[in-house]
Amino acid sequence: MTENAKIHIKNAHKSFGKNHVLNGLDLSVKDGKSLVVIGGSGTGKSVMLKCILGLLTPERGSILVDGEETVGMGEQGRDTIMRKFGMLFQGGALFDSLSVWENVAFGLTQTKRATRKDAHDIAIDNLRKVGLAPEVGKLYPSELSGGMQKRVGLARAIATQPEIIFFDEPTTGLDPIMADIINELIVERVKDLGATALSITHDMASARKIADDIAMIHKGQIIWRGPAGEIDHTGNPMVDQFINGRAEGPIQMEVLKA
Amino acid sequence: MAFNPLAIIGRSTMAALRQVGHLARFTWTALRHTFTPPFYPRLLLEQFMRIGFYSLPVVGMTAVFTGAALALQIYIGGARFNAEQIVPNIVVLGITRELGPVIASLMVAGRVAAAIAAEIGTMRVTEQIDALSTLSTNPFKYLVAPRLIAAVIALPLLVLIADTIGVMGGYLVSTYGLGFNSAVYLQNTAEFLELGDVTSGLYKAAVFGFIISLMGCYQGFNSKGGAEGVGRATTNAVVAASILILAANYLMTSLLFSGGATPL
Ligand SMILES: Nc1ncnc2c1ncn2[C@@H]1O[C@H](COP(=O)(O)OP(=O)(O)O)[C@@H](O)[C@H]1O
Ligand SMILES: [Mg+2]
Numbered sequence: 067m068t069e070n071a072k073i074h075i076k077n078a079h080k081s082f083g084k085n086h087v088l089n090g091l092d093l094s095v096k097d098g099k100s101l102v103v104i105g106g107s108g109t110g111k112s113v114m115l116k117c118i119l120g121l122l123t124p125e126r127g128s129i130l131v132d133g134e135e136t137v138g139m140g141e142q143g144r145d146t147i148m149r150k151f152g153m154l155f156q157g158g159a160l161f162d163s164l165s166v167w168e169n170v171a172f173g174l175t176q177t178k179r180a181t182r183k184d185a186h187d188i189a190i191d192n193l194r195k196v197g198l199a200p201e202v203g204k205l206y207p208s209e210l211s212g213g214m215q216k217r218v219g220l221a222r223a224i225a226t227q228p229e230i231i232f233f234d235e236p237t238t239g240l241d242p243i244m245a246d247i248i249n250e251l252i253v254e255r256v257k258d259l260g261a262t263a264l265s266i267t268h269d270m271a272s273a274r275k276i277a278d279d280i281a282m283i284h285k286g287q288i289i290w291r292g293p294a295g296e297i298d299h300t301g302n303p304m305v306d307q308f309i310n311g312r313a314e315g316p317i318q319m320e321v322l323k324a
Numbered sequence: 325m326a327f328n329p330l331a332i333i334g335r336s337t338m339a340a341l342r343q344v345g346h347l348a349r350f351t352w353t354a355l356r357h358t359f360t361p362p363f364y365p366r367l368l369l370e371q372f373m374r375i376g377f378y379s380l381p382v383v384g385m386t387a388v389f390t391g392a393a394l395a396l397q398i399y400i401g402g403a404r405f406n407a408e409q410i411v412p413n414i415v416v417l418g419i420t421r422e423l424g425p426v427i428a429s430l431m432v433a434g435r436v437a438a439a440i441a442a443e444i445g446t447m448r449v450t451e452q453i454d455a456l457s458t459l460s461t462n463p464f465k466y467l468v469a470p471r472l473i474a475a476v477i478a479l480p481l482l483v484l485i486a487d488t489i490g491v492m493g494g495y496l497v498s499t500y501g502l503g504f505n506s507a508v509y510l511q512n513t514a515e516f517l518e519l520g521d522v523t524s525g526l527y528k529a530a531v532f533g534f535i536i537s538l539m540g541c542y543q544g545f546n547s548k549g550g551a552e553g554v555g556r557a558t559t560n561a562v563v564a565a566s567i568l569i570l571a572a573n574y575l576m577t578s579l580l581f582s583g584g585a586t587p588l
Contacts (some may be wrong), residue, residue: 116454119458120457121454121457148457148458149460152458153455153458155451155455155512156451156560157450159450159451159452159454159455159457161447161452161455162446162447162452172459172461173459173460176459176460177460219545222459226459229327230432241333250467309350
């Protein structure tokens with residue numbers, strides 16, 4: 067599986083004090099495929115993405131991007147690697163102080179890949195691709211609804227035409243219809259770019275829609291992985307409990323019983 | 325667990341040292357990125373307006389009242405040994421060397437360190453700082469550097485204005501309230517003042533500006549835990565900046581003025 071793996075995480079460990087979040091996580095994403103990682107809240111899904119992006123540094127383990135080791139990489143190399151990535155953040159993470167089109171164009175203007183004028187046109191084009199009218203470009207993030215913020219976040223993530231896109235809980239906090247619209251946009255845009263996609267979610271409807279493969283994370287390790295079509299017949303009691311949303315089962319939530 | 329005072333002292337010492345180390349590393353990273361490209365002149369100008377220009381009213385108001393009160397106090401003190409005429413000399417000395425830089429910087433600390441910590445803290449907890457990195461933009465260069473440079477330039481200019489307005493406050497009280505002759509007061513002020521009095525205050529101001537921005541950025545960058553965490557960062561930034569300004573002021577006073585008799 068190491069050949070044609072776009073991203074390959076080997077035995078990653080990450081702790082915050084006594085809180086061991088990643089405990090020897092192994093995961094690989096094949097070039098051009100869409101992998102969705104499912105798992106409960108606080109199981110380390112976001113931490114995993116941030117380790118790949120270099121926003122957090124794992125204490126142990128290795129993370130290869132296109133076969134190149136990124137753990138402990140210098141600033142220069144990190145800069146080059148980062149240009150391969152786009153990310154849609156959970157809360158959108160749009161820059162409040164910039165208008166919508168400036169947000170979308172940010173990656174282009176920052177890397178001087180386009181003049182301000184060209185960047186504006188590219189931004190408007192990307193807004194259209196996520197179903198937003200050009201007039202939205204002039205608004206500020208605080209003037210947008212949650213669904214629109216997600217779309218702008220998506221437009222910003224794809225504007226630089228990244229090879230790899232991360233989606234951090236793309237449907238959390240949206241109504242089911244808007245969630246489905248976002249899912250469809252994600253599938254469309256990723257296909258359009260031919261990008262490799264890594265998404266994390268606890269929304270099974272979303273996972274089924276956007277995944278080629280699904281992996282389940284629990285206590286900082288991958289406990290199951292397989293094609294999206296097999297998720298209902300894994301024979302794994304933890305996966306069954308999760309996708310059917312049952313309180314009783316092998317996964318014990320850390321809730322104090324009264 | 326037994327109550328062990330030594331263990332508690334040890335633990336808190338270690339925690340304090342960790343904090344200092346953390347801040348030192350943050351400062352080093354900030355400085356490194358401040359002096360290497362890319363630079364953001366548009367952001368620098370924007371921050372300069374926010375830190376410098378919009379602080380003018382608050383700095384001007386505090387300066388005029390400080391100068392006025394200072395003149396009254398010196399008059400009372402001077403009257404005890406028939407030296408009332410010393411008011412213009414001591415006012416200009418006290419304002420330029422000490423009160424101008426310190427009071428202006430403390431006021432700006434309240435305004436600016438809080439605003440920076442709140443803004444950057446919000447960006448931290450809403451993942452905007454992470455988003456910058458994923459869009460090939462270094463948050464230190466984009467957020468910290470413009471604020472540091474702007475404050476280091478803006479504070480000396482603000483203090484220069486505070487000095488002028490402070491001396492004017494003393495002049496107004498002295499001529500209208502204490503019966504000083506206007507021309508004599510101004511002449512005494514001008515003749516007594518040395519360039520070093522003003523410039524030493526401006527050096528201080530540049531350092532205080534650095535402290536204000538650094539504390540705002542540091543607390544903002546390290547805030548966590550939603551709105552409450554941002555609130556805590558804001559308070560910490562103002563408190564830390566104010567204490568560090570006063571400590572640095574004492575240190576710089578004793579260094580800058582070592583030409584004269586330095587009390588140790
Ligand atoms: N920067 C951080 N500092 C300390 N603890 C963190 C940090 N980021 C995440 N954590 C902790 O790591 C655990 C996993 O978080 P996260 O990956 O965000 O969960 P999720 O799977 O819901 O995305 C949580 O217990 C969280 O408190
Ligand atoms: Mg998360």
